[in-house]
Amino acid sequence: MNTKKSIELVEELLQRTESLMFNDEEGLKEITEEAKMIIRNVFKHNNDYLRSMNSTLFYSLAYPSSPEFDRTIWENGKRGYISTFKAMKRELELFGDQDEEVIVEEEMxxxxxxxxxxxxxxxxxxxxxxxxxxxxxxxxxxxxxxxxxxxxxxxxxxxxxxxxxxxxxxxxxxxxxxxxxxxxxxxxxxxxxxxxxxxxxxxxxxxxxxxxxxxxxxxxxxxxxxxxxxxxxxxxxxxxxxxxxxxxxxxxxxxxxxxxxxxxx
The missing domain is CATH 3.40.50.10140 (Toll/interleukin-1 receptor homology (TIR) domain)
Structure with missing residues (x-):
């Protein structure tokens, strides 16, 4: 996949995440699955983005919770995803056209x-x-x-x-x-x-x-x-x-x- 197309895909992820509504589980699932697919196919040498996404929480594990706290966790999760996607886009802009050795790990x-x-x-x-x-x-x-x-x-x-x-x-x-x-x-x-x-x-x-x-x-x-x-x-x-x-x-x-x-x- 060429760099221009990769940047377009990541930019689309950014826009969809920024407009993601509170508690839209289906929308979050679609964004998460597509983002991980892009990471595995475009950033095969770097699984830090996967780790970042996997460590991002959108739901509170605390009990009892409150609507305000649940919304705060959700918004923090959105910011975490947006930060990760911006880093992905920046890496593509800076290094996307360089030929580099790709190490494909088995777990990926x-x-x-x-x-x-x-x-x-x-x-x-x-x-x-x-x-x-x-x-x-x-x-x-x-x-x-x-x-x-x-x-x-x-x-x-x-x-x-x-x-x-x-x-x-x-x-x-x-x-x-x-x-x-x-x-x-x-x-x-x-x-x-x-x-x-x-x-x-x-x-x-x-x-x-x-x-x-x-x-x-x-x-x-x-x-x-x-x-x-x-x-x-x-x-x-x-x-x-x-x-x-x-x-x-x-x-x-x-x-x-x-x-x-x-x-x-």
Whole structure:
């Protein structure tokens, strides 16, 4: 792609972002997907722009929140995108016509990236393996952090690196912990998912939007696994032995643009 055309595409992204209305999730999704496509094809030697976009938040992870705070987070996100797109445009204007060595990193391969599905899990090994193998069975790549090489990175660096290479996340909520209010007695404790699972659930909601995150809930024997109240708008499904959850997962993936079929199950 020539430099002039690349600049035109980035300029269009800038204009669309500047006119993006508050809480326009569909518009934000389109801008994000097109921007990442441009970065992968035009700036193959530089994934700093991808990292910048992936670290930009448009939704508050705080609870409780307020309309004013939500709008502030959204406007800050817009400014972050606009700053990134302006930097992209400036680089093209200054260096776009220069011949330079292009280093294509494996993780930037579009076909590989588009098939990656991140799986957040707790202590339930059987649940994790069942879901991961189902993802693999329908032709996608299940990304489980513990199964990836460290490459000398800290845990958070490793997490951010692999999370940035996925556009859909499956979060497994299993009854691993028991929690209760400080003022209550232990007898009032309720089963909960691990704290890191809830943290990563919030991370992916902010990073990918609710549409691209699904929670699979495996209840405790009493059927009373405590679900955070602020994810009421998140699509989640019960893990059941009749495998109905598999069909719901495939349906959700198809709605998010994945070419998958229940016939492969």
């Amino acid at each position: 391969n579009v076909n590989h990236n588009e098939k990656n599905v991140f799986i957040v899990h707790g202590h339930d090994e059987a649940l994790k393996q069942t879901v991961a193998r189902t993802v693999d069975q329908i032709g996608l790549n299940s990304i489980i952090l513990s199964e990836q090489d460290d490459d000398g990175k800290t845990v958070i660096e490793k997490f951010e690196g692999h999370a940035s290479d996925c556009r859909f996340a499956i979060v497994l909520l299993s009854p691993d912990d028991i929690g209760y209010k400080r003022s209550d007695s232990p007898e009032k404790g309720a089963y909960r998912a691990r704290q890191n699972v809830i943290l990563e659930l919030g991370y992916f909601i902010g990073k990918l939007s609710r549409k691209n995150v699904i929670a699979i809930v495996k209840d405790d024997p009493s059927g009373q696994l405590e679900i955070p109240s602020d994810i009421a708008g998140l699509l989640y499904t019960q893990f059941d032995n009749s495998d109905g959850w598999k069909l719901k997962l495939v349906k959700r993936l198809k709605a998010c643009g994945y070419n998958v079929s229940a016939d492969n199950l």
